[in-house]
Amino acid sequence: MTVPRRRSRKQQGVTYDDLTGTLRERTVVALADPVLAANLRTAGEAWSEQQAKMKGDYDFDQMRDRARDIRRSNIRDLPALLAQLQNSVRENGGTVVRAADGAEACRYIVGLARARGVRVVAKSKSMATEEIKLNDALEDAGLEVVETDLGEWILQLAHEHPTHIIAPAIHMNRERVADLFREEAGTNDVPDDREGLVAHARMRLREKFAQADIGISGVNLGVASTGTLCIVENEGNARLVTSQPRIHVAVMGMERVVADWDQAAHILEVLPMAAIGYDAANYVNLITGPRREGETDGPEELHLVIVDGGRGALRGTEFEEALSCIRCGACLYSCPVWRNVGGQTYGSPYSGPIGAVITPLLEGPASPGSRDLPFMSSLCGACGDVCPVGIPLPDLLVRARARSSSPHKTRTGIGFRIWSHLWRHRLTYRLTIVAWRLALRIRGKGGWVHRLPGPGANWTEVRDMPSKWPPHR
Amino acid sequence: MADAGVVRAVLADDPVMHDIGLDAALRAAGIDVLIWPVSLGRREILGLEGPAEVCGVTVPTLAVAARGTLVLEASPGHGRGLDVTNRHHVALLPADRIVEGLAEALARTFVVGQPIPSAVSLVSGPSRSSDIEKISTLGAHGALAEHVVIIT
Numbered sequence: 001m002t003v004p005r006r007r008s009r010k011q012q013g014v015t016y017d018d019l020t021g022t023l024r025e026r027t028v029v030a031l032a033d034p035v036l037a038a039n040l041r042t043a044g045e046a047w048s049e050q051q052a053k054m055k056g057d058y059d060f061d062q063m064r065d066r067a068r069d070i071r072r073s074n075i076r077d078l079p080a081l082l083a084q085l086q087n088s089v090r091e092n093g094g095t096v097v098r099a100a101d102g103a104e105a106c107r108y109i110v111g112l113a114r115a116r117g118v119r120v121v122a123k124s125k126s127m128a129t130e131e132i133k134l135n136d137a138l139e140d141a142g143l144e145v146v147e148t149d150l151g152e153w154i155l156q157l158a159h160e161h162p163t164h165i166i167a168p169a170i171h172m173n174r175e176r177v178a179d180l181f182r183e184e185a186g187t188n189d190v191p192d193d194r195e196g197l198v199a200h201a202r203m204r205l206r207e208k209f210a211q212a213d214i215g216i217s218g219v220n221l222g223v224a225s226t227g228t229l230c231i232v233e234n235e236g237n238a239r240l241v242t243s244q245p246r247i248h249v250a251v252m253g254m255e256r257v258v259a260d261w262d263q264a265a266h267i268l269e270v271l272p273m274a275a276i277g278y279d280a281a282n283y284v285n286l287i288t289g290p291r292r293e294g295e296t297d298g299p300e301e302l303h304l305v306i307v308d309g310g311r312g313a314l315r316g317t318e319f320e321e322a323l324s325c326i327r328c329g330a331c332l333y334s335c336p337v338w339r340n341v342g343g344q345t346y347g348s349p350y351s352g353p354i355g356a357v358i359t360p361l362l363e364g365p366a367s368p369g370s371r372d373l374p375f376m377s378s379l380c381g382a383c384g385d386v387c388p389v390g391i392p393l394p395d396l397l398v399r400a401r402a403r404s405s406s407p408h409k410t411r412t413g414i415g416f417r418i419w420s421h422l423w424r425h426r427l428t429y430r431l432t433i434v435a436w437r438l439a440l441r442i443r444g445k446g447g448w449v450h451r452l453p454g455p456g457a458n459w460t461e462v463r464d465m466p467s468k469w470p471p472h473r
Numbered sequence: 474m475a476d477a478g479v480v481r482a483v484l485a486d487d488p489v490m491h492d493i494g495l496d497a498a499l500r501a502a503g504i505d506v507l508i509w510p511v512s513l514g515r516r517e518i519l520g521l522e523g524p525a526e527v528c529g530v531t532v533p534t535l536a537v538a539a540r541g542t543l544v545l546e547a548s549p550g551h552g553r554g555l556d557v558t559n560r561h562h563v564a565l566l567p568a569d570r571i572v573e574g575l576a577e578a579l580a581r582t583f584v585v586g587q588p589i590p591s592a593v594s595l596v597s598g599p600s601r602s603s604d605i606e607k608i609s610t611l612g613a614h615g616a617l618a619e620h621v622v623i624i625t
Contacts, residue, residue: 235600242553262576283600
């Protein structure tokens with residue numbers, strides 16, 4: 001099979017190529033959007049309520065401790081587990097490809113599609129394929145790519161990016177969805193109600209399933225002992241993707257491996273609890289190789305593409321625990337910043353606290369698109385509390401900030417160092433306080449300062465500073 | 474099935490199915506019965522051609538009591554898509570196949586060194602999506618209705 005050597009212009013970083021404005025500008029736009037605010041609030045509250053209901057029935061802390069231990073051991077043993085997974089998938093009749101980066105993974109899949117004369121590709125939800133920008137690569141090669149997860153299909157029609165790892169289109173209203181469906185179908189004969197829209201999408205997408213030659217899925221977990229790929233979903237589209245087309249390509253981030261079924265069973269229980277607040281997802285597809293002799297459905301070929309994409313380099317660093325992530329999306333829902341600005345603002349398929357940590361790690365510290373992401377947090381700690389695999393997200397956010405701001409070389413860094421020296425001695429500490437109080441009194445009008453110069457402007461841009469304490473009024 | 478307007482049933486080729494004489498009973502009720510593997514084209518299997526109200530009938534190898542999960546194993550007589558391609562899904566579950574927890578069901582299904590099915594599906598309810606307005610809606614891709622008949 002020929003793998004084209006061309007390195008696509010689009011397959012560089014994790015952040016999107018079509019970003020508008022800076023992170024700060026996108027944040028301001030998102031905060032001013034009342035529809036977004038209402039939809040995010042509904043989604044966040046629905047998740048919190050369901051979590052509260054479920055936690056009455058389970059010992060979540062105990063489950064989390066075990067999940068954390070499992071995932072830490074997986075990451076510690078990663079090279080051996082990956083080798084075992086690779087062998088067992090091959091023994092089952094599958095093909096395994098290790099891709100160092102997204103470009104390499106895309107090249108392989110595009111090459112495979114070309115070699116097999118594929119025209120239509122049906123996809124189920126996969127953050128790894130968002131990360132490697134696979135759709136762009138396939139479309140550049142002239143293929144028709146159809147997202148079949150309802151939310152992802154809506155986004156594809158709208159040319160938008162997901163706002164949440166598992167609930168990608170929750171920022172949109174039903175009316176907008178209906179308009180998109182009408183445009184796609186080329187008719188006004190599309191119902192307005194939710195049930196009708198879902199039924200409409202079902203039939204439109206069935207047409208695509210009938211045409212597709214390749215089904216592309218993500219992988220929630222790879223089980224090393226038997227070479228089984230676990231794909232968790234609620235809609236049933238992943239089953240169609242993995243059973244109807246003649247070729248199945250599964251794209252897996254290299255950290256998503258567990259040793260055996262004892263571990264897999266626990267993670268498969270914890271994942272839906274954290275993600276949707278139920279003790280089971282509707283469908284879990286456990287795939288061990290392609291169609292066997294005598295079987296009449298299922299793919300004839302199974303290809304597993306394992307993507308490194310900067311993950312391997314995180315092992316043994318202070319960020320290693322981020323590799324434990326099982327992509328449940330709980331930290332997003334719990335995060336007051338995400339709940340106000342939504343995932344699209346982050347400019348990365350991975351948003352919320354985990355996205356703010358891993359996006360710059362996967363892209364490298366100098367990337368302008370993701371350098372500021374670790375600052376999308378108030379460090380309130382909610383993400384650390386809800387993480388089902390016990391990733392210390394607040395700590396990682398602080399470390400990621402240190403990494404991306406390299407404060408010693410910047411003006412801010414020098415400012416902080418001077419400040420730190422001044423406050424180490426009682427006299428200079430007192431002096432700065434007196435000077436600061438005096439300056440505020442001089443500048444203040446009616447007890448409040450409306451504008452401060454320099455770094456103080458960041459404060460007064462959005463609120464006034466009292467000129468004496470306690471502020472009167 | 475008759476109440477739900479089902480006109481065709483696609484049955485897994487399984488001894489449990491034959492033991493209870495389901496195919497004969499369905500035929501007697503005027504329902505068209507096909508046994509997997511079927512010789513239909515992909516469009517008809519996907520419900521794009523032929524009758525719309527089709528029911529897939531499966532026989533789980535195990536079920537999990539704690540979560541209401543069915544374990545469906547693919548085999549020549551049991552297609553991978555039987556429970557999702559059709560609008561209706563009925564599972565015939567012998568009571569002695571019910572185990573308590575997921576871990577036990579998976580430990581029994583996946584034994585290293587023993588043959589493992591090419592595809593196993595854990596099914597815990599009819600297809601649903603909360604992608605529009607975060608409200609759960611049935612029938613996104615798979616079965617709109619799911620019935621489990623426990624055979625004691």
